[in-house]
Every structure is written in C-alpha cells, then in structure tokens.
Amino acid sequence: DGGITQSPKYLFRKEGQNVTLSCEQNLNHDAMYWYRQDPGQGLRLIYYSQIVNDFQKGDIAEGYSVSREKKESFPLTVTSAQKNPTAFYLCASSPGQVNYEQYFGPGTRLTVT
Amino acid sequence: DQQVKQNSPSLSVQEGRISILNCDYTNSMFDYFLWYKKYPAEGPTFLISISSIKDKNEDGRFTVFLNKSAKHLSLHIVPSQPGDSAVYFCAARERSGNTPLVFGKGTRLSVIA
DSSP, X not given: OOOEEEEOSEEEEOTTOOEEEXXXXXXXXXXXXXXXXXXXXXXXXXXXXXETTEEEEOTTOTTEEEOOSBTTBOOEEEOTTOSXXXXXXXXXXXXXXXXXXXXXXXXXXXXXX | OOXXXXXXXXXXXXXXXXXXXXXXXXXXXEEEEEEEEEOTXXXXXXXXXXXXXXXXXXXXXXXXXXXXXXXXXXXXESSOOGGGOEEEEEEEEETTSOSOXXXXXXXEEEEEO
C-alpha cells in the first residue's frame, strides 16, 4: 500500500560525523519536504523540492543538504556543521504544487553525542 | 515573525467535554487551512480542513470554524476522548501556490478520563 517510509526509526551518531536520513514515497507525489521537530518549536521546514533535480531552502537549512535525483526519494544529510542535530526529523510529500495537503512519514529520531 | 500562531502550548480537558483549540494567522493571502494531529514519535496525520470561502466544516466529532475578519480559526472536538490526546498543528496555505504550508507551533491536548 502507498505511503512514505523513513528509515531507520532511531539513529545514533558521534559528533562530527555526517549522517544521511532516508525518505521514500510511492504515492507518486511531486513535492517532498523535510522538517525537524524540537520540543516547543513545532515543525520547522528544512528543505523542500517541487520536482526532480530541484530543491529550495526552508527556514532552517544551515547545516543540512538534500538531493532529489528520483521522484520517490528525497534523502537529507545532516552535516557536522549543524550545531544542534539531535531532533526528530519528519519527511512529507504532497501531490501537485507545494502548498497542497502534506502526507507525513513516521519520522526518524536522530541522537548525536 | 510567525504567520500562524497557536498561543496555547497545552490544554487539558475532561473526557466527554468539548476541546477548543485556537489558531490565529496574519497573512491575508492564506485561503485554505488544515489541522493535523500528532502522537509522540509519529508523523502528523491530516485531521480536517477548511477553505476560506466557508466558515465551518464538520467531520464527525471534529468541527473547524473560520472567522476571516478576525483571522482566527478554531478546532472543536466534541465529545473529547482519551485517544484525542495528542499535539494538534494548525497549518495554512497561501493562494499563490508557490510556498509550502505554514505550520503553527502546536497545542498539546490532554484528555483526562
């Protein structure tokens, strides 16, 4: 059945290492997004992509990078430049334009020590 | 500056009573509003939406009211159930279609049995 998958559910890394979070969707959606959630901060947009090979920075893109080589995949790399990488990361997708209703994946909890 | 504000970080309600979650917005270009529900360590799920051409939309126990002149919307849950305990996010869409949904910071609802 269709949906968005994020793996793994929990991820642990040492400080100074880059880490890539996976996001795959089989909904045939054009747009994809990455958010992070911190306590009391709600959902903050990191990057989004409207079509393959194109993406835009969100509100907190510093220290992150993305790629969109395939329509169904939108991996997020948390680089060592990200000062506070420990957070809950959510991937989402939407059909059509970027401001359509979004469907979210189950999230990845990243802990960096 | 927040375009979508949920000024109550948390709300506690007795089981069977009404829960009212509020959301204010500042951008007059918003024409569509959505509510998402989120359980801990899971992705948000779409709950209910309303277009700016309406002032009310109902779906079972959930009703959303929109007051455009006050730039205010509210989500009513009647009757509240313990399973409704979650974080609720208000989101808004801009008419232009070129920008992603804008999310509020969320309100944590606790329904007490």
